[in-house]
Amino acid sequence: MERKDISTAYKWDLEAIYPTEEAWQADYKKLEDLVSAPVEAYKGKLGDKATLLAYFKESAQVERLLEKLYMYAHMRHDEDVRVAKNTSAVSMLMSLAAKLSAKYAFVEPELTALPEETLQAFIADPDFAAQEYMLRRTAAGKAHVLSSEEEKLLALASDVLGGFRNVFTMLDNANLNLPKAMLGGEEVQMSHGLYGVALHSGTAEERKVWFEKYYQAYINLIDAITQTYYGNVKKDIFYSTARKYNSCLERALSNEDVQPVVYNNLIEAVHNAFPVMHEYMSLRQEILGIEQHMYDIYAPLVEDAEIKLPFDEAYELVIEGLAPLGKGYEALLRKAKEERWIDVYENEGKRSGAYSTGSYDTHPYVLLNYQETTNDIFTIAHEMGHAIHTYQSSDEQVYEKSSYTIFLAEIASTANEVLLLKHLYKKTNDKKLKKYLLTYYMDMIRATMFRQTQFAEFEQKAHALVESGQPLTKDNLCQLYYDLNKAYYGEGIVHDEQIAYEWARIPHFYTSFYVYKYATGIISAISIVRSILEEGEPALQRYFKFLRSGGKTDPVSILKEAGVDLTTKAPFEAAMQEFKDTLEEFKKLTEEK
DSSP, X not given: OXXXXXOGGGSOOGGGTOSSHHHHHHHHHHHHHXXXXXXXTTTTOTTSHHHHHHHHHHHHHHHHHHHXXXXXXXXXXXXXXXXXXXXXXXXXXXHHHHHHHHHTTTHXXXXXXXXXXXXXXXXXXXXXXXGHHHHHHHHHTGGGOOOHHHHHHHHHHHHXXXXXXXXXXXXXXXXXXXOEEEETTEEEEOOHHHHHHHHHHSOHHHHHHHHHHHHHHHHHTHHHHHHHHHHHHHHHHHHHHHTTOSOHHHHHHHHTTOOHHHHHHHHHHHHHTHHHHXXXXXXXXXXXXXXXXXXXXXXXXXXXXXXXXXXXXXXXXXXXXXXXXXXXXXXXXXXXXXXXXXXXXXXXXXXXXXXXXXXXXXXXXXXXXXXXXXXXXXXXXXXXXXXXXXXXXXXXXXXXXXXXXXXXXXXXXXXXXXHHHHHHXXXXXXXXXXXXXXXXHHHHHXXXXXXXXXXXXXXXXXXXXXXXXXXXXXXXXXXXXXXXXXXXXXXXXXXXXXXXXXXXXXXXXXXXXXXXXXXXXXXXXXXXXXXXXXXXXXXXXXXXXXXXXXXXXXXXXXXXXXXXXXXXXXXXXXXXXXXXXXHHHHHHHHHOO
């Protein structure tokens, strides 16, 4: 559909942020003036308490305004990426953000250069309570902060080096030139959203055709995508080298204050669980009764059991499934729908996928491309988990401590999915639906725990190639991905040659070392949900403490407050056991007469 043909009730209400374009322009002009304001009042004087407090007050004002303006602009852009005016607005704000970074480039080096006793005094001072964690991070990161002039140069470079994701977004949404294909006996225009529908519900022949045509579109652009991704990796290496890190992964983990043991625990646990995944793949092939290909991996093992609901009914089902989180959580879910936080349906030119976004001075917003599939029902639960996590953190924390790191971002969303699934499984006596839900859960774990770890290994190895002096080419990237695919899925599936190109269509690769957090997210979510369902109110209070914590301290410590310690092997082993137990339960139901 064209966007104008979609009912207002199913489009997000961006007028709640800026009722007119003139209102946005007025705030943009205000931001321009603030970014252009001189810094002489602060530069060289941050060791003085009053001056530092004044700086923090001003910078928070500017950052909040930038955040609000940018959120609005990128949501307008994502409604239809073909609209040049909105693309321009995003670019203008990115340029202002780069100028702002350059303007304040002196701050971190100056703070880092302060005597240790001065920094520690500020950290202990209640007047700096909002900045306490940031100051602790500054003190801990002294070795990676450069001189004021070098920091300014890096800040200026960010606008130039930050465009690789934008190039990929345009290739992926505006220039992919997907063809038409048959689906359900009708020729339709292929899209990202319908590709998922075809692989989940199409016939074997339709799945094959869609898979081959979809990947051919990426193969047609593979040279451009390879250079775009290679440039992104070189950008990561540039920043890691400039800041004196040993690797891009070390820098990524350090930037989120996460210990390497967490990453290592994940890789080790998933590798140890390869035999269970291979068993599942072989069982799928046996039940399907075909030579299973990569395009069959989403084919349901249980026919005619998928839950297909219009959006409004699906939303009510999500509310019902999240009832263990209490009436307050339900009220927020209803508020979000009534106040139009959600952009529901796919339209021509709309950004693919789904996400939640927000700023401190607005409520969160959610982008969907809803189709009537079980997967999209769970996507509602997932994205609303993000939204309510953001809402509660902003409500509880001061601005400076309200933003949780990406490491924590996928936990609330995935916990919602696990809760919904367990609710649906418990409420039904339909054996077919039970079997379907078990396969859905296994596929959720496969896609979120195993597949995202596979992505994480790909990123790690691709960066390591360039760090060792080797270039990235379409051949070595495809071979790397293909070898990982074989290791993760085993011999119970045909590793079609097109799957070697899957790396070329993953948007998250342009936010490097993001994807492993999906895996740690579901591992944490499984532990949290188990605690809530077994313990009730005490576990629920621990969980809400987590939701309200924002970024008040390091993410691993925040998660420990929810009862999950990722520095130990226990949560990882428990999640792998959950997958194994689910597989055994499915086999038991399958063997029953």
